[in-house]
Amino acid sequence: MTFIFIILSILLIIGIFFNGLGSIGLMRFPDVYTRLHAATKCTTFGSIFTSISVIVFGFYFWKVSGDSKYGVLALHTIVALACLIITNPTGAHAIARAAHRSGVMPKQAVIDDLKEADLE
Amino acid sequence: MKKSIFGIALIFVLAFMILAAFDMRPFGEPTVSEMDDYYIQNAQAETGANNVVTSIVFDYRGFDTLGEATVLFTAVLGITALFREVVR
Amino acid sequence: MKGEMSIIVKTITKLIYGFIMVYGFYVIVHGHLTPGGGFQGGAIVASAFALLVVTYGNQGVNNYLKKDVFSLVESTGLVLFIAFAFFGLGVTFFYNFLANSGGLFGNPAIIGVNPGDLNTGGTVPIMNIAVGLEVLAALTVIILTMSAASEITKEKEN
Amino acid sequence: MIDNFPYIAVAILMGLGFYTLIFKKNLIKIAIGITLIENGANLFLITLGYRKGSVAPIYTQAPEGANMVLPTPQALTLTSIVIGVATTALILSIAMIIYRKYGTINTDEVRRLKE
Amino acid sequence: MSPMVAFVHIAVLVMMIIAAFLAVILKNLLSAVIALSAASLLLSLEFYLLHAPDVAIAEAGIGAALTMAIFIFAIRATKK
Amino acid sequence: MSQFVNIFLIPGVLLMIFILISLFRLILGPTVPDRVVALDTINTLVIAGMILFGAAFDSIIYIDVAIVYALLSYIATLYIAKYMERRTKDK
Numbered sequence: 152m153t154f155i156f157i158i159l160s161i162l163l164i165i166g167i168f169f170n171g172l173g174s175i176g177l178m179r180f181p182d183v184y185t186r187l188h189a190a191t192k193c194t195t196f197g198s199i200f201t202s203i204s205v206i207v208f209g210f211y212f213w214k215v216s217g218d219s220k221y222g223v224l225a226l227h228t229i230v231a232l233a234c235l236i237i238t239n240p241t242g243a244h245a246i247a248r249a250a251h252r253s254g255v256m257p258k259q260a261v262i263d264d265l266k267e268a269d270l271e
Numbered sequence: 272m273k274k275s276i277f278g279i280a281l282i283f284v285l286a287f288m289i290l291a292a293f294d295m296r297p298f299g300e301p302t303v304s305e306m307d308d309y310y311i312q313n314a315q316a317e318t319g320a321n322n323v324v325t326s327i328v329f330d331y332r333g334f335d336t337l338g339e340a341t342v343l344f345t346a347v348l349g350i351t352a353l354f355r356e357v358v359r
Numbered sequence: 360m361k362g363e364m365s366i367i368v369k370t371i372t373k374l375i376y377g378f379i380m381v382y383g384f385y386v387i388v389h390g391h392l393t394p395g396g397g398f399q400g401g402a403i404v405a406s407a408f409a410l411l412v413v414t415y416g417n418q419g420v421n422n423y424l425k426k427d428v429f430s431l432v433e434s435t436g437l438v439l440f441i442a443f444a445f446f447g448l449g450v451t452f453f454y455n456f457l458a459n460s461g462g463l464f465g466n467p468a469i470i471g472v473n474p475g476d477l478n479t480g481g482t483v484p485i486m487n488i489a490v491g492l493e494v495l496a497a498l499t500v501i502i503l504t505m506s507a508a509s510e511i512t513k514e515k516e517n
Numbered sequence: 518m519i520d521n522f523p524y525i526a527v528a529i530l531m532g533l534g535f536y537t538l539i540f541k542k543n544l545i546k547i548a549i550g551i552t553l554i555e556n557g558a559n560l561f562l563i564t565l566g567y568r569k570g571s572v573a574p575i576y577t578q579a580p581e582g583a584n585m586v587l588p589t590p591q592a593l594t595l596t597s598i599v600i601g602v603a604t605t606a607l608i609l610s611i612a613m614i615i616y617r618k619y620g621t622i623n624t625d626e627v628r629r630l631k632e
Numbered sequence: 633m634s635p636m637v638a639f640v641h642i643a644v645l646v647m648m649i650i651a652a653f654l655a656v657i658l659k660n661l662l663s664a665v666i667a668l669s670a671a672s673l674l675l676s677l678e679f680y681l682l683h684a685p686d687v688a689i690a691e692a693g694i695g696a697a698l699t700m701a702i703f704i705f706a707i708r709a710t711k712k
Numbered sequence: 713m714s715q716f717v718n719i720f721l722i723p724g725v726l727l728m729i730f731i732l733i734s735l736f737r738l739i740l741g742p743t744v745p746d747r748v749v750a751l752d753t754i755n756t757l758v759i760a761g762m763i764l765f766g767a768a769f770d771s772i773i774y775i776d777v778a779i780v781y782a783l784l785s786y787i788a789t790l791y792i793a794k795y796m797e798r799r800t801k802d803k
Binding site for chain 5: 533541599601613
Binding site: 386394395396398399402403405406409410412413498501502505506508509512 | 685686688689690693694696697698701702705706708709
């Protein structure tokens with residue numbers, strides 16, 4: 152019982168730490184692109200770890216108690232995690248592209264490769 | 272002038288709503304509702320559905336859902352009629 | 360083509376729109392066991408069509424998503440709903456004549472907490488499907504009509 | 518005080534909606550105000566049906582031996598939400614038609630142009 | 633109700649009121665609609681905490697995608 | 713079992729605080745893309761919170777709400793992104 156408790160605590164601490172870093176970075180960084188970098192990457196990574204802790208919890212109790220509802224909990228969480236992993240970076244890509252197209256420049260931009268290449 | 276009258280009316284409505292909010296029963300302790308208890312106890316045996324909310328929506332209170340479907344149909348009809356010359 | 364989004368978004372859309380539709384139909388069919396039902400599943404499937412509209416643009420989906428077909432589906436759902444309400448008229452309007460009869464969707468449910476059996480519920484799953492068809496078609500018609508209207512209004516100004 | 522907090526939240530939400538309806542001139546802002554009032558009404562209905570220490574009224578894989586919250590307000594709110602999106606779509610369609618006829622969606626200017 | 637759950641209720645309601653306030657006062661219509669979407673998201677979380685998953689799914693499916701799509705079509709068609 | 717309720721509730725409370733921090737970017741954000749980034753962050757945090765509360769309340773079926781949000785939240789982002797792209801192209 153204590154072993155699974157320690158594993159869940161470690162996973163949850165990692166996840167919460169990265170989620171906190173993401174939201175603090177969203178507050179502190181100077182322009183859109185760095186904020187996007189901090190927020191999207193860190194919160195996706197942290198959410199993966201919190202979800203993995205729920206999955207471990209479900210599978211462990213399925214094995215210990217033999218009640219199938221904990222297995223259902225783990226499987227549904229896996230589906231939610233897969234959807235999160237697929238959709239979140241796509242949204243970040245779309246925001247970054249639209250921000251660049253709508254004329255928001257990075258704060259200290261030196262070279263703008265995307266404008267030179269003119270990908271249409 | 273008109274704006275100030277509206278403002279006073281808004282303040283009155285807001286004050287009455289907040290006073291009523293303090294007078295309500297405490298959050299989390301609703302009055303005893305025999306109808307809801309009947310639904311919770313007998314819905315599984317009578318309709319055979321595990322989800323009590325769905326059995327209320329489609330069985331006990333089907334007329335509500337019929338009205339809802341009619342409203343949705345009418346809204347779609349209205350939108351299609353508004354844009355009849357724009358969209359072929 | 361005009362109005363499309365970038366290649367990454369198109370690839371992910373091809374990957375995921377079928378999954379959204381399948382999940383929506385899962386929510387509709389399992390409406391009497393898990394949270395969900397006709398309204399929620401219909402809204403999810405309509406969101407999948409909205410995803411197609413935003414990714415491929417209005418002209419891109421014009422050949423595949425026809426408004427006439429969706430109008431037909433909407434009317435079918437409404438008629439199916441009212442028909443199954445009339446079938447119970449031997450006792451009363453909206454009588455659940457299929458429950459506990461042993462036929463289609465007719466198994467008696469286990470009383471108390473249980474994992475759930477899909478073959479229960481009587482007319483509740485059938486009405487879920489009917490309302491789901493109606494809601495998905497209605498919301499999709501709203502999305503397609505407003506998208507085309509905003510497009511044409513924009514072009515007329517320029 | 519703290520026990521009645523959801524009701525106070527409902528009052529503030531509906532007050533914001535009424536403020537938008539009365540003092541804003543833009544038709545899209547008015548649609549936003551109507552959506553806020555709908556949200557307040559839905560939240561009020563669901564809050565009325567909440568019982569402390571209960572679970573959702575679904576028997577599939579629920580915890581053993583727990584009370585259930587009242588199911589009827591949830592069923593009524595369900596229909597209310599779908600009707601809400603249909604009416605919002607109708608309001609916005611009428612706003613689009615008004616823009617095509619008059620060239621503006623400010624209510625004062627529309628009223629002046631009509632006379 | 634444990635104090636932690638009570639705290640979560642109050643935090644979600646306060647955040648929802650802040651988002652609704654933003655939806656009213658912001659001048660830019662697109663920003664106002666984004667704030668409205670955030671308010672709808674937090675309202676769905678509140679339904680979830682009040683043990684109403686049916687209503688939470690309905691609010692999620694309609695408030696997340698469809699309301700946003702309809703408002704953006706209208707803003708696009710009425711922009712000067 | 714009771715200690716497992718607390719182990720999932722404490723991270724949920726912390727996630728609420730992080731959502732509050734992200735909401736300040738929605739208030740402050742000078743441009744529209746800043747606000748969209750804030751909305752996206754709130755979405756992700758709310759999905760994580762929903763999964764944690766579902767485990768804490770011991771109700772398995774609640775996880776479906778998180779799946780629906782994870783699938784649908786990015787459609788709104790795509791609509792805003794397309795609107796911002798188009799508006800500059802029209803000018």
